[in-house]
Amino acid sequence: MLSKSRQTYIRSLHQKKYRQQYGAFLVEGTKSVQEVLQSSFEIEALIATEAFYKENVSLTDHQRTPVEIVSVADLQRIGTLESNNGALAVVRTKENRPLVADTGEIVLILDDIRDPGNLGTILRIADWYGVHKILCSETTADVYNPKVISASKGSFTRVQWWYGDIISLLQNSAENTTQPVYGAFLDGADVHTLPFGPGGYLVMGNESNGIRPDLEPFVTQRVTIPRYGDAESLNVGIATAVLLDNWRRVNGR
Amino acid sequence: MLSKSRQTYIRSLHQKKYRQQYGAFLVEGTKSVQEVLQSSFEIEALIATEAFYKENVSLTDHQRTPVEIVSVADLQRIGTLESNNGALAVVRTKENRPLVADTGEIVLILDDIRDPGNLGTILRIADWYGVHKILCSETTADVYNPKVISASKGSFTRVQWWYGDIISLLQNSAENTTQPVYGAFLDGADVHTLPFGPGGYLVMGNESNGIRPDLEPFVTQRVTIPRYGDAESLNVGIATAVLLDNWRRVNGR
Numbered sequence: 389m390l391s392k393s394r395q396t397y398i399r400s401l402h403q404k405k406y407r408q409q410y411g412a413f414l415v416e417g418t419k420s421v422q423e424v425l426q427s428s429f430e431i432e433a434l435i436a437t438e439a440f441y442k443e444n445v446s447l448t449d450h451q452r453t454p455v456e457i458v459s460v461a462d463l464q465r466i467g468t469l470e471s472n473n474g475a476l477a478v479v480r481t482k483e484n485r486p487l488v489a490d491t492g493e494i495v496l497i498l499d500d501i502r503d504p505g506n507l508g509t510i511l512r513i514a515d516w517y518g519v520h521k522i523l524c525s526e527t528t529a530d531v532y533n534p535k536v537i538s539a540s541k542g543s544f545t546r547v548q549w550w551y552g553d554i555i556s557l558l559q560n561s562a563e564n565t566t567q568p569v570y571g572a573f574l575d576g577a578d579v580h581t582l583p584f585g586p587g588g589y590l591v592m593g594n595e596s597n598g599i600r601p602d603l604e605p606f607v608t609q610r611v612t613i614p615r616y617g618d619a620e621s622l623n624v625g626i627a628t629a630v631l632l633d634n635w636r637r638v639n640g641r
Numbered sequence: 642m643l644s645k646s647r648q649t650y651i652r653s654l655h656q657k658k659y660r661q662q663y664g665a666f667l668v669e670g671t672k673s674v675q676e677v678l679q680s681s682f683e684i685e686a687l688i689a690t691e692a693f694y695k696e697n698v699s700l701t702d703h704q705r706t707p708v709e710i711v712s713v714a715d716l717q718r719i720g721t722l723e724s725n726n727g728a729l730a731v732v733r734t735k736e737n738r739p740l741v742a743d744t745g746e747i748v749l750i751l752d753d754i755r756d757p758g759n760l761g762t763i764l765r766i767a768d769w770y771g772v773h774k775i776l777c778s779e780t781t782a783d784v785y786n787p788k789v790i791s792a793s794k795g796s797f798t799r800v801q802w803w804y805g806d807i808i809s810l811l812q813n814s815a816e817n818t819t820q821p822v823y824g825a826f827l828d829g830a831d832v833h834t835l836p837f838g839p840g841g842y843l844v845m846g847n848e849s850n851g852i853r854p855d856l857e858p859f860v861t862q863r864v865t866i867p868r869y870g871d872a873e874s875l876n877v878g879i880a881t882a883v884l885l886d887n888w889r890r891v892n893g894r
Contacts, residue, residue, distance in 0.1 A: 516870050517869050542872075615769055617799070618796075619766075620795070629879045634886070
């Protein structure tokens with residue numbers, strides 16, 4: 389049984405304000421907790437059912453993780469998931485360090501992606517397509533939001549991110565490098581025939597408004613997913629996957 | 642102001658059981674209601690705010706749609722959306738008629754897709770890629786679920802579906818036609834290099850378990866989306882989009 393103050397602390401981490409204040413976030417559910425225990429993240433506490441703990445004791449050893457055994461009811465009371473009969477981990481957030489694109493590397497830029505489910509899906513897609521770095525505008529959903537972590541299906545442990553001023557970053561890149569910057573627009577080059585280069589940036593814009601006008605001048609290659617029917621648009625996660633799939637098809641590794 | 646019995650009737654349509662009993666379903670939100678008013682669906686009633694009605698009166702004319710004007714509060718009380726300041730339509734469901742694949746046509750088969758959000762996204766993807774027919778196993782989520790309708794972003798008005806025994810259907814197709822049946826597996830042909838034919842079936846399986854073993858023998862071409870990173874899998878909606886994108890790239894129209 390968790391003390392009242394522990395419960396209050398953990399529940400406060402449902403909110404961005406407290407995640408930032410305490411430098412901690414929540415990872416929930418059997419699979420996600422198993423993944424984070426095997427990652428480079430620092431675990432502050434593992435709150436687990438006895439069954440989870442017994443089956444995963446080997447994963448908790450290496451960090452001398454503090455473990456608290458609770459009931460399923462307790463677990464659901466402190467977490468955000470409708471059902472969780474495994475575990476919840478309180479994990480330290482990482483420092484917001486700038487990420488540098490290596491030559492020939494594909495780096496994602498997210499300009500104001502608001503929906504946590506979309507952001508989580510994009511982490512999972514990036515992980516599938518071997519994209520390890522994601523640069524986010526300050527207005528993009530918080531990656532430490534429990535919905536993002538959950539939707540990423542463990543991929544948050546394998547992808548790095550940075551939040552900051554992506555316009556300055558692109559400005560700097562334009563002045564100092566020749567990295568191409570791809571961006572999705574309605575009037576771009578057909579991604580089915582475009583000879584994608586080996587690396588560069590792919591900019592994905594807001595769910596309703598697309599890429600901000602301020603950012604447009606930095607896009608060196610406008611791209612378009614051809615449409616064969618009548619839907620007005622594709623979801624931003626779907627579009628990210630289709631664009632990365634075409635890029636990888638042309639430039640495998 | 643809606644009568645109590647009207648409210649009860651409309652709210653009963655949140656549930657599949659009553660949608661089937663009454664042969665009606667709900668379409669909610671300004672854009673979706675605008676789309677359904679312009680479609681071939683029969684509108685039983687339009688419940689709208691005064692603002693929505695004034696702006697869209699031209700759309701309600703052709704069917705002599707019965708209109709009831711309500712407040713935003715009323716609208717949200719009877720619907721499923723967190724916010725809706727436009728309208729809600731009560732719409733007649735369509736007869737569950739078998740769909741025949743035309744020569745050279747791409748038809749989707751959904752085997753036990755359980756999540757309404759995924760099903761709605763798949764309708765939208767099908768609509769983008771010009772796929773007009775979807776055949777669903779009886780265990781697939783109900784297309785008339787308000788979450789499916791909402792996630793489809795209006796595409797439910799442009800795609801046809803049928804629910805039934807997809808194994809018998811494939812058996813029958815195997816005996817009488819030479820339609821190829823594509824299915825996603827981990828050990829299939831690379832979709833980046835596969836010479837997709839002009840038409841056929843694409844089978845998408847359950848979110849956790851993939852395509853049922855009973856169905857496997859009918860798949861004539863196993864396909865795989867190549868992976869370049871470490872994510873264990875892609876969401877079924879994402880996979881559907883990537884597969885259709887590759888198919889259309891090879892066999893546009």
